[in-house]
Structures are given as structure tokens and as C-alpha cells.
Amino acid sequence: xxxxxxxxxxxxxxxxxxxxxxxxxxxxxxxxxxxxxxxxxxxxxxxxxxxxxxxxxxxxxxxxxxxxxxxxxxxxxxxxxxxxxxxxxxxxxxxxxxxxxxxxxxxxxxxxxxxxxxxxxxxxxxxxxxxxxxxxxxxxxxxxxxxxxxxxxxxxxxxxxxxxxxxxxxxxxxxxxxxxxxxxxxxxxxxxxxxxxxxxxxxxxxxxxxxxxxxxxxxxxxxxxxxxxxxxxxxxxxxxxxxxxxxxxxxxxxxxxxxxxxxxxxxxxxxxxxxxxxxxxxxxxxxxxxxxxxxxxxxxxxxxxxxxxxxxxxxxxxxxxxxxxxxxxxxxxxxxxxxxxxxxxxxxxxxxxxxxxxxxxxxxxxxxxxxxxxxxxxxxxxxxxxxxxxxxxxxxxxxxxxxxxxxxxxxxxxxxxxxxxxxxxxxxxxxxxxxxxxxxxxxxxxxxxxxxxxxxxxxxxxxxxxxxxxxxxxxxxxxxxxxxxxxxxxxxxxxxxxxxxxxxxxxxxxxxxxxxxxxxxxxxxxxxxxxxxxxxxxxxxxxxxxxxxxxxxxxxxxxxxxxxxxxxxxxxxxxxxxxxxxxxxxxxxxxxxxxxxxxxxxxxxxxxxxxxxxxxxxxxxx
Amino acid sequence: xxxxxxxxxxxxxxxxxxxxxxxxxxxxxxxxxxxxxxxxxxxxxxxxxxxxxxxxxxxxxxxxxxxxxxxxxxxxxxxxxxxxxxxxxxxxxxxxxxxxxxxxxxxxxxxxxxxxxxxxxxxxxxxxxxxxxxxxxxxxxxxxxxxxxxxxxxxxxxxxxxxxxxxxxxxxxxxxxxxxxxxxxxxxxxxxxxxxxxxxxxxxxxxxxxxxxxxxxxxxxxxxxxxxxxxxxxxxxxxxxxxxxxxxxxxxxxxxxxxxxxxxxxxxxxxxxxxxxxxxxxxxxxxxxxxxxxxxxxxxxxxxxxxxxxxxxxxxxxxxxxxxxxxxxxxxxxxxxxxxxxxxxxxxxxxxxxx
Numbered sequence: 022x023x024x025x026x027x028x029x030x031x032x033x034x035x036x037x038x039x040x041x042x043x044x045x046x047x048x049x050x051x052x053x054x055x056x057x058x059x060x061x062x063x064x065x066x067x068x069x070x071x072x073x074x075x076x077x078x079x080x081x082x083x084x085x086x087x088x089x090x091x092x093x094x095x096x097x098x099x100x101x102x103x104x105x106x107x108x109x110x111x112x113x114x115x116x117x118x119x120x121x122x123x124x125x126x127x128x129x130x131x132x133x134x135x136x137x138x139x140x141x142x143x144x145x146x147x148x149x150x151x152x153x154x155x156x157x158x159x160x161x162x163x164x165x166x167x168x169x170x171x172x173x174x175x176x177x178x179x180x181x182x183x184x185x186x187x188x189x190x191x192x193x194x195x196x197x198x199x200x201x202x203x204x205x206x207x208x209x210x211x212x213x214x215x216x217x218x219x220x221x222x223x224x225x226x227x228x229x230x231x232x233x234x235x236x237x238x239x240x241x242x243x244x245x246x247x248x249x250x251x252x253x254x255x256x257x258x259x260x261x262x263x264x265x266x267x268x269x270x271x272x273x274x275x276x277x278x279x280x281x282x283x284x285x286x287x288x289x290x291x292x293x294x295x296x297x298x299x300x301x302x303x304x305x306x307x308x309x310x311x312x313x314x315x316x317x318x319x320x321x322x323x324x325x326x327x328x329x330x331x332x333x334x335x336x337x338x339x340x341x342x343x344x345x346x347x348x349x350x351x352x353x354x355x356x357x358x359x360x361x362x363x364x365x366x367x368x369x370x371x372x373x374x375x376x377x378x379x380x381x382x383x384x385x386x387x388x389x390x391x392x393x394x395x396x397x398x399x400x401x402x403x404x405x406x407x408x409x410x411x412x413x414x415x416x417x418x419x420x421x422x423x424x425x426x427x428x429x430x431x432x433x434x435x436x437x438x439x440x441x442x443x444x445x446x447x448x449x450x451x452x453x454x455x456x457x458x459x460x461x462x463x464x465x466x467x468x469x470x471x472x473x474x475x476x477x478x479x480x481x482x483x484x485x486x487x488x489x490x491x492x493x494x495x496x497x498x499x500x501x502x503x504x505x506x507x508x509x510x511x512x513x514x515x516x517x518x519x520x521x522x523x524x525x526x527x528x529x530x531x532x533x534x535x536x537x538x539x540x541x542x543x544x545x546x547x548x549x550x551x552x553x554x555x556x557x558x559x560x561x562x563x564x565x566x567x568x569x570x571x572x573x574x575x576x577x578x579x580x581x582x583x584x585x586x587x588x589x590x591x592x593x594x595x596x597x598x599x600x601x602x603x604x605x606x607x608x609x610x611x612x613x614x615x616x617x618x619x620x621x622x623x624x625x626x627x628x629x630x631x632x633x634x635x636x637x638x639x640x641x642x643x
Numbered sequence: 644x645x646x647x648x649x650x651x652x653x654x655x656x657x658x659x660x661x662x663x664x665x666x667x668x669x670x671x672x673x674x675x676x677x678x679x680x681x682x683x684x685x686x687x688x689x690x691x692x693x694x695x696x697x698x699x700x701x702x703x704x705x706x707x708x709x710x711x712x713x714x715x716x717x718x719x720x721x722x723x724x725x726x727x728x729x730x731x732x733x734x735x736x737x738x739x740x741x742x743x744x745x746x747x748x749x750x751x752x753x754x755x756x757x758x759x760x761x762x763x764x765x766x767x768x769x770x771x772x773x774x775x776x777x778x779x780x781x782x783x784x785x786x787x788x789x790x791x792x793x794x795x796x797x798x799x800x801x802x803x804x805x806x807x808x809x810x811x812x813x814x815x816x817x818x819x820x821x822x823x824x825x826x827x828x829x830x831x832x833x834x835x836x837x838x839x840x841x842x843x844x845x846x847x848x849x850x851x852x853x854x855x856x857x858x859x860x861x862x863x864x865x866x867x868x869x870x871x872x873x874x875x876x877x878x879x880x881x882x883x884x885x886x887x888x889x890x891x892x893x894x895x896x897x898x899x900x901x902x903x904x905x906x907x908x909x910x911x912x913x914x915x916x917x918x919x920x921x922x923x924x925x926x927x928x929x930x931x932x933x934x935x936x937x938x939x940x941x942x943x944x945x946x947x948x949x950x951x952x953x954x955x956x957x958x959x960x961x962x963x964x965x966x967x968x969x970x971x972x973x974x975x976x977x978x979x980x981x982x983x984x985x986x987x988x989x990x991x992x993x994x995x996x997x998x
Contacts, residue, residue: 098878113873115866116989126866127877129859136857177877 023055023232027089028216029074029105029185034083036069043069044080045240051185056207056217058231060224060260062561063531066240067220068110071187075107076100087185106178107187112170116163120156120173121145124180148176153209166317168199175206179215186210187218192226193559196315197589197622204230222260222561224253224267225590236260261563271573274597276305280550280581281327286336288326296322298605299336306549309572309582311596311613313589315625319605320585321363324554327583328360329353330368340550354383356550359543361536363554363585369539372528376520377502377509379527380542385500390508392501402499410476417468516541517567533564540568544575551575554585569595589621603627609634663939687832689949694837695907697938697945698844699724699916702899703923704930704937705851709892710769711932712855713885714868715776716783716992719790720896721920723768727897729798731761732808732904732911739809754812758840758901765897766890768794773889777882780994791920799913811909812838838906840898847895852934864888868988871995881995896920925974932988940977947973 029051036044043066051057061067072078074085076094084091087103094100097107114123121141130137130144142158149156154172162170171191178186188207192200207217207230221227227234228248235245236259244259257265281304290296296319304310312320325331327338329350338346340356354360362368370379381390434440509523518537520530527538540556553572557565572595576582586592592599596613601624609630611620616634623633678686703720710717735757738747747753768790775786815838818831855861863884866874871881899919904911926944930936947970954966 096878097876101878107876109876113870113876115869115873117869117986118862118865122862123873126862126874127879129862131859134858135853136859136862138857 022212023052026053027051028053028087029218030086030089031070031074032084032086034070034073034085035081036066036073036078037081038069042240044073047083047237047240047242049235049242051216051218053184053216054211054214056211056219056230056232058227058234059218059220059237060222060227060234060256061237062222062260062563063533065237065260067237068189069240070237071107071189071218071220074100075105075187101181101183104182104184105187106175106181106183106185108171108174108178108189108191110190110193112174114162114170114173116161118162119158120160120162120165120176121158123162123173124158124177128181144180145176148179152176152179152206152213154206166199167194168196168202171195171199171203172206175210184214185216185218187220189220190222190559191219192221192223196587198315198626200226224256224260224562227256228253238262257562261561265562265566267562267566269569269573269594271595272577274308274576276308276597277579278306279303280306280341281583282337282339282342283327284337284339286323286326286333286338288322288331288333290322296605297326297333300602300605300607301336302600302607302610304550304581304583306579306581307576308597309576309584309595311592311599312583312585312602313592313599313621313625314587314602316587318602318625320554320602322605323602324360324363324552324583324585327353327552328358328362357546357548358550358552359546359548359580361539361543361551361553361556363558365532365535365539366528370527370535372526374527375524376513376518376527376530376538377506377523379538380509380512380523380545381505383542384546385505389504390501392499392504406476406480409479410472413475413479414468414472417472418465421464421468512541512545515545516571533560536560536568537564540571544571547575547578548580551580551582552585553582555587556584557586557588557591589618589625593618593621601625601630683829685953687829689946689953690833692949692952693942693945694833694841695945696948697941698841698907699899699902699919700923700926700944701848701938701941702844702895702902703920704927704941705847705934706769706892706896706899707924707927708851708855708930708932708934708937709888709895710772711927711991712864712868712988713888714871714988714990714993714995715773715885715889716787717769717772717889717892718784718787718921718924719768719772719794720787720892720899720923721916721918722787722791722794723765723772723893723896724900724903724920725791725798725914725916726768726794727761727765727900728904728915729794729801729900729911730764731757731897731901733801733803733806734760735808735811735905736803736806739807748809750810750813753809754905757905758898761901761905762894762897765900766894769889769891769893769896770886772893773886776994777885777889783992795914798911802911802913806911808909811904812840812906815839815842838902840902840906843898844902847898848934848938855934865988867995868990871990875995899923922970922974925977928987929977931986943977944970944973 027050029049031047031049034044034047034049035042045066047066047070049057049059049070059067059070069078073080074094076097076099085094086092087105092099092103094103100107115126118126121138124145125136125141130140132140145156145158148154149158149172152175154176156165156169156172156176160169162173165173171194175186191203195203204226207219211217211232219227219231228251231248233245233247234251234256236243236256238260243262246256246259253267254265257267283303284301286297286300287295288297298319300319300323302310312323314320322331326333326347329345329348329352332347336346337344338348340353340358343356345353345356348356366372371382374382378385384390506523512518513520513523516537518530518541519534520538527535530538536556543551551572556568556572560568569591572582572584576597582595584592584595593613599611599613599616599621600607601609601611601621603625604627608627609624611634620633624630674686674690677689703724706720706723707717735753737743738753738756747756772786772790775781775789776783781789814836816835818828818835820828820831822828824831855864863874863879867879867881867884875881900916903915908915922944923941926940927937929940929943930938951966951969954969955963959966
């Protein structure tokens with residue numbers, strides 16, 4: 022519970038990055054035992070402020086006071102010693118080491134020169150009991166679920182006697198259940214006098230757990246509020262600077278023909294455990310099918326099998342009536358399927374490529390992006406063609422030489438009754454030169470023609486690999502930058518991708534803009550089938566609103582949409598029908614209008630569909 | 644779920660222990676069988692040759708573990724060994740001149756200084772690698788190649804043909820047993836009668852294993868090789884630790900080098916490390932970046948070398964070139980069979996920037 026004592030104060034902090042004023046006269050105070058939510062969109066300056074407080078950055082001006090005493094931190098080391106702990110958005114844990122090793126690293130418990138691992142484990146267990154952070158000291162980090170890893174991060178801070186805890190976007194990676202657990206932990210810590218700064222852009226979470234809310238926008242503190250006096254709408258408006266539609270407006274679905282048909286699909290995960298067990302469903306044109314489920318119940322594998330990124334063991338996938346079971350990603354793409362992958366950094370875009378290159382990752386091999394050679398690029402193409410042509414010619418010539426030596430000459434000579442080929446060829450050297458010359462020229466011409474045809478066919482085949490014959494018009498060999506950039510400029514405007522230019526590397530955009538880039542690429546082709554996995558994970562409210570509208574727009578334009586999301590609200594808001602996955606199986610298929618949030622939560626936790634849905638009247642009444 | 648994880652981990656380590664025990668028993672049985680077939684002299688000769696071949700490889704692998712566990716790929720082990728081998732030898736040559744005071748010429752002083760000099764030069768080469776990779780962010784492979792080329796060129800240029808020394812390291816312990824003692828005599832021939840560096844290596848392997856997995860230094864070293872940012876956020880000075888460990892790495896490689904010129908062979912030749920630094924890297928991977936695993940791998944390689952030497956004495960109708968391939972063939976097979984399953988330190992070979 023918050024008290025009057027102020028433990029941390031940031032006074033008039035300014036921080037300038039090249040081109041950006043990340044913190045502009047920011048003031049912030051934190052009371053003992055308080056959970057302070059720092060709310061703001063990506064790029065609002067929340068993380069910069071926290072990194073200054075944690076000693077990772079240095080403020081250009083302003084002061085920081087811990088318990089009334091002014092401090093200057095040169096590195097996190099001093100911040101740690103002043104009782105500040107930070108749980109980074111990307112966990113700073115060593116995956117192959119045990120919980121205890123990760124906790125004590127840098128502040129080891131030793132007996133003589135040796136580590137005292139029993140004592141370390143005891144202290145970790147003590148801390149975990151004291152703060153209700155159940156975790157096994159001997160467990161290896163990478164074998165723990167994400168929520169558990171986060172507890173280790175918190176224990177790490179507490180082990181260093183942190184009284185002020187900074188949690189940077191702690192819920193971004195958690196399942197709904199884990200989020201609940203985290204909030205319980207946060208309240209517990211607050212009751213014990215630990216002060217928490219909770220950085221987030223999720224409105225409901227702020228209202229659920231914070232004692233006080235500070236909103237940042239464009240590097241400034243634009244307001245503060247108490248949860249009791251706020252609504253998601255009021256906070257969103259403060260955060261974005263304009264009214265935001267938190268609810269998606271959509272008409273009733275008008276489903277037509279079946280676009281995606283999945284029958285009895287089974288697959289294994291990376292660890293060779295069964296991940297999908299005889300999954301069957303269909304998605305029709307003009308509807309959104311939501312896949313709900315706690316992460317790790319086969320949704321990832323389902324999307325991977327559908328998009329050709331994972332090999333299914335059995336079952337069938339049909340897109341537009343065409344059997345595409347275990348087809349290549351290219352084949353799935355050319356069957357008019359758009360895919361927004363759940364991990365945009367790894368599968369969504371190539372960080373080092375420019376925005377315009379990223380926008381043609383699924384179509385660079387089609388005209389007009391792949392063009393026939395122009396005069397400027399002709400030399401390059403000539404070389405490309407000449408290399409295989411010469412190689413094939415050399416191989417054929419060698420082959421012909423061997424055939425001549427072993428077959429032709431013995432045959433010809435035997436007609437004349439000559440058996441000693443060696444002697445004959447020696448004689449032939451002295452023979453009529455003209456005949457030999459003519460023979461050579463004829464053979465060279467024939468072989469040259471064959472080699473040229475083969476090389477031409479080979480180059481064409483390589484450059485057109487992928488789409489089935491007849492599906493795309495003749496592709497060229499050369500990347501047409503003009504067309505690619507024009508295409509990119511169009512999409513950047515249409516999808517409101519905030520980028521300095523289309524030449525900017527995709528990886529340097531903010532998370533929300535990276536996601537808009539992926540969405541623009543996949544949606545821009547007006548696909549018949551759209552597979553969107555976690556389309557709004559870790560991005561700001563403004564971008565979420567935009568992407569949700571786009572998904573509904575695609576549906577209304579006749580696309581079949583398969584939406585996989587760990588956010589129950591997103592599933593509820595966008596889906597027309599919902600399937601619930603649990604342990605690799607579809608445990609329920611329901612109409613989105615006929616199910617409550619609580620019922621979905623129970624189904625996701627493995628409750629039996631009959632039990633949950635039978636009690637529907639009671640649940641919806643409550 | 645947690646407890647299953649623990650049980651699995653415990654079962655894994657138990658399985659490793661059992662596998663090792665079974666391996667040792669099999670080796671002993673095989674040795675006895677071989678002894679009845681070809682006589683104990685041959686068997687003991689093969690075992691001793693195995694150990695002799697294994698020592699520099701084991702030290703090279705240890706050097707690799709030091710640096711890779713700290714996040715720096717070190718293909719310069721070969722060069723570090725060669726340089727140390729040369730320097731150690733030349734100090735020995737220099738101190739063996741007649742004009743040098745007798746006190747310095749005395750065996751312990753002369754050889755002690757030679758070893759120390761070689762090891763120190765190895766350490767300096769390690770620091771050079773650290774300077775290039777950590778400070779100047781040179782690609783680790785390029786930097787390692789620089790070190791190898793430097794060592795090969797420098798030692799080749801400065802090489803003095805026909806240089807003589809006052810002798811190499813004698814056995815540190817002489818066996819008091821006579822052939823009458825039977826089995827014990829042969830065991831003595833294996834366990835005793837070895838030079839100082841051999842015993843030092845065995846000690847080093849044990850100490851290094853404990854240090855890496857049971858001390859704060861080891862924990863931090865493993866941490867910076869896996870996830871330097873995590874270590875950095877906890878106030879560990881990543882770069883300083885990398886400098887320190889690369890110095891160690893070079894020293895250990897240097898010890899492997901001086902083993903060749905001061906204990907095993909006694910003279911220096913151009914390029915005499917003969918790829919041992921690279922085989923050591925293979926052995927390190929085979930041993931999964933664990934000192935004991937690497938030691939076992941080094942013994943295996945040493946055994947292949949010894950067997951190859953011994954087979955050439957027997958009148959087997961295989962061209963000796965093929966027999967000579969044996970150790971290298973083994974390296975290829977071992978790597979092809981094991982490297983897929985081994986998992987290197989996650990951040991090895993990548994530069995780390997402090998924010």
C-alpha cells in the first residue's frame with residue numbers, strides 16, 4: 022500500500038537523442054509501497070526515463086533523488102546499490118544456467134574460493150517463499166515457462182535488496198493467467214513496502230493493478246490519473262492525444278464459400294512432442310475465425326504447418342479447394358494466402374533490408390518487380406547466361422571427345438578394317454587438315470547451340486522457380502527498383518507506416534511500424550486467405566486500432582481470416598466464430614456472439630466444452 | 644514439472660558417469676587382451692605414446708575452452724602454441740651456451756625459465772587476440788588467422804637450424820619398480836616416468852574443471868560467453884574478464900607449445916605444431932566445451948596417433964599413408980558425429996558493446 026514517503030524522484034529530466042527529444046523536462050515521484058503505472062505509446066520516452074534512472078543512460082540535465090538524496094549513476098551497478106532493480110522487457114537471464122546461478126551472478130555466495138551452491142539455493146528458496154514467488158532454484162532457465170523466468174528476474178532484484186522495482190513491459194510476453202499471477206505478486210510486493218514502476222501501454226492492466234497512473238507522450242508527462250477516476254477511453258485519449266476507438270466496429274459476417282479446409286491435421290513441435298492432434302476446421306470467405314488458447318497449445322505449430330514452415334505428420338490442408346498439405350511457403354503464398362507471422366523480427370521481415378525491399382518479400386519474383394533485362398543490365402545478364410553456357414559447352418565437348426575416341430573412331434576405322442586406333446590416329450594427324458577443320462567447326466556449332474539452349478532453359482528455370490507454370494506471367498531476371506519503390510511508397514501512405522523513407526532499413530522502425538509494414542505487405546495483395554498470428558503483440562494502441570480495422574476491412578472485402586491471438590479481448594472483438602485449442606486439440610467451436618469471456622477462459626484452461634457451455638445462461642447472466 | 648526437470652538432469656549426469664566408468668573398464672579389458680596378444684611392452688608403448696600425443700591437444704583444447712567460454716572464438720591456438728614452442732626452445736638454447744653462468748645453466752633453472760618464457764609469450768599472444776577482438780572488434784576468425792600467420796612467419800624466419808640445447812625435461816618421477824614387479828612395473832611405467840608438464844596438465848584439467856563450474860570466476864566466465872548483456876546489467880565488467888581469460892587461454896596454449904619443444908621432442912622445427920591447435924578445437928567441440936570431455940577427446944586422438952605409429956611397425960599390407968590418415972579421419976568422424984549435438988556458448992564469436 023502506498024505511503025507518504027517519497028522514495029524516488031526524477032526532477033526536470035531532459036535527454037536528447039539525435040533528432041529526438043526523448044525526455045523533455047520530465048518530473049516523476051514514486052512513493053514507498055506504490056505501484057505507479059507509466060503509460061505511453063512506443064517512443065513516448067518511458068524506457069529512456071527508466072534507463073536514466075537505472076544508470077544505463079545519462080540525463081542531459083535534471084536530477085534524480087533516491088530517498089531525498091541526490092544521486093548520479095554511472096552504471097547500473099550504482100543503481101543496484103541504491104536499491105533500484107529493473108526487470109527488462111527482454112529478460113537478462115542466461116538460458117543454460119540454473120535459477121540460483123542466475124540470481125547470484127555478480128554477487129556470488131562463496132565459501133573460500135568455491136561457490137556455496139547450497140547456500141545460494143537456500144537464499145533463493147527463502148526469497149521465493151517470502152514473496153510468494155514459487156520457483157525451483159535448481160531448474161534450468163530455458164526449461165521454464167516465460168512467467169516463471171520473469172519471477173526469476175524479480176527474485177534477482179530482490180536478492181540485491183531492491184526497494185524500487187522497475188518493470189519494463191512485463192506483461193508483453195505473458196499469458197492471461199500469468200498476467201494475473203504477476204499482478205498478485207506485484208500487490209504482495211507493494212504490501213511489503215516495495216515500490217514499483219510498471220511500464221506498459223495496456224490500459225486494462227493499468228486499471229487493474231496501479232495505484233496511480235502517469236501518462237507520457239512525445240517525451241513529456243502529459244497527465245496523471247487515479248484508476249478509480251479513469252476509463253480505458255480516457256486513458257487512451259490521453260496517451261494517443263486524440264480519441265481512440267477501442268471497440269472494433271463491424272457488421273455481421275456474411276460467410277460464403279469455404280477457403281481454408283483443414284482435416285485431421287497432426288504435427289510435432291521442435292522437441293518432437295505431439296503439438297497438433299487431428300485438428301479439423303474450415304474458414305469461409307468473409308468471416309474471421311479466431312483461434313483462442315493459452316500460448317503453447319499448438320497454435321504456433323498450426324500456423325507453421327498451414328504456411329509451409331513446418332512439416333505436418335498427417336491430415337490435409339486445402340486452400341481454395343487445392344491440396345496444399347506440406348506445400349512450400351512459396352506455393353502457399355501463390356495460392357493467395359497472406360501470413361502475418363507471430364514473430365515479426367524473425368519471420369516477418371529482414372531487419373537489414375530496406376522498407377521497400379521488405380514490402381516485396383512475397384512478390385519480388387513477379388513482374389513488375391522482376392523485369393526483363395534493360396540495356397543497362399544487359400551485360401550482367403549476359404554474364405549470368407554465359408557462365409552456365411560455357412560450362413555446359415565444355416562438358417559436352419569433353420563428352421563428345423570421349424565418344425569420338427572410344428566409339429566413333431573405332432567404329433569408323435573398323436569399317437576400313439583398321440584395328441590399331443592409336444596408330445591410325447597418329448596417321449590421321451598427318452592426314453587432310455581441311456576435313457578435320459570442317460569437322461571441328463560443325464561439332465562446335467552443334468554443341469554450342471545445344472549448350473546455349475540448355476543454359477537458357479536453366480537460367481529461366483532458376484529465375485522462375487516457385488510458382489507453378491502458368492500462374493505468373495514471364496518473370497524477368499532483374500530487380501526493378503523503380504517499380505519496387507513506387508509500390509512501397511503506395512503502401513507506406515495507405516498503411517500509415519511511419520518511416521523516414523522507403524530506403525530506411527526495416528529493422529530500425531518502431532515495433533508498431535514494423536508490424537504495419539508486415540501487414541501492408543500481406544494485406545496489400547488482397548489475399549483470399551489471411552493468416553494473422555498475434556497481429557498486435559507488443560505494439561501501441563494507435564497501431565492496434567489500425568490493424569484491427571484492416572482485418573475487418575479484409576474480411577468485408579471477401580477474405581477468409583484465420584486469427585490466432587493470445588489476447589482474449591482481440592479474439593472476442595474480431596472473430597465471427599472461435600475455436601479453442603488446448604493441448605493441440607480443438608476442444609470447442611463456438612459463435613463469437615454466444616460465448617462469454619469467462620467461458621472462453623475456462624475452455625482455454627482445459628475445462629470440458631459440455632460443462633462450460635451448458636452453464637451458459639448462468640454465466641452470461643452474471 | 645520442475646521436479647521432472649531435476650530428475651532428468653540428475654539422470655543425465657548419472658548416465659555420463661556410468662558411460663565413463665564403462666568406457667574405462669572396457670579400455671582396461673582391451674589393454675589386457677592386447678597385452679596377451681602382442682606383449683605388455685607394445686601395449687605400454689602405445690599407452691605412453693597416446694598420453695604424449697594427448698597432452699598438447701588437451702592443453703590446446705583447454706585454451707579453446709578458456710576463450711570460447713568467455714565468448715571469443717580462438718582459432719589462433721595453433722599460432723600461440725608455435726610461438727611459445729619457439730620461444731621456450733630458444734630460451735633453452737640461449738641458456739645452454741657455455742658463457743652463461745652455471746647457476747642459470749642448472750637444469751631446473753634453465754628449463755623453468757624456458758617454460759615460463761614460452762608460457763608468457765603464449766599469454767601475450769592471447770592478449771593480442773583480446774586486443775584485436777575485444778577492443779578493435781576485429782572478426783574473431785580473422786584475428787585468429789592473423790595470429791597463426793604471424794607465428795608461422797616469425798618462427799620460420801627466426802629459426803636457427805642446428806641449434807643445440809643442454810637437454811630437455813627429464814621424467815619428474817622415476818619409477819623405483821623393476822620388471823620383477825609384474826603388473827605394477829607396467830602400471831608404474833605408465834603412471835610414473837613422465838615429465839613435469841604432463842603432470843601439470845593433469846592438475847590443470849582438474850583445477851580448471853573445478854574453477855569453471857564451482858567458483859565465482861567460472862560462473863561469470865560462463866555468463867559472459869552465453870549472455871554478456873545479462874552479466875553487464877549485473878555490474879560485471881565483461882571486457883576485463885575477456886582480457887583476463889584470453890591471457891589464460893594463451894598461457895595454456897603456450898604450455899602446450901613448450902611441451903613439444905621442452906618435453907616431448909626437445910628441438911624446434913618449422914611449423915612443428917602441425918595442425919595440433921586445430922585438432923584441439925575439434926577436440927574441444929567433441930568434449931562439449933567441458934575440460935574433462937576435452938581431455939577424453941584428446942586421449943582418443945592421442946590413441947589414434949599412437950596406434951597409427953604402432954601399426955606402421957606391423958607388417959600390415961596397407962599403404963602407410965592410409966594408416967597415417969587415421970587420427971585425422973577420426974577427427975572428421977568424431978566431428979561429423981558429435982558436433983551436431985554439441986552446443987557452443989551462445990555468444991561465442993560475437994563482439995559485445997557496452998552501452
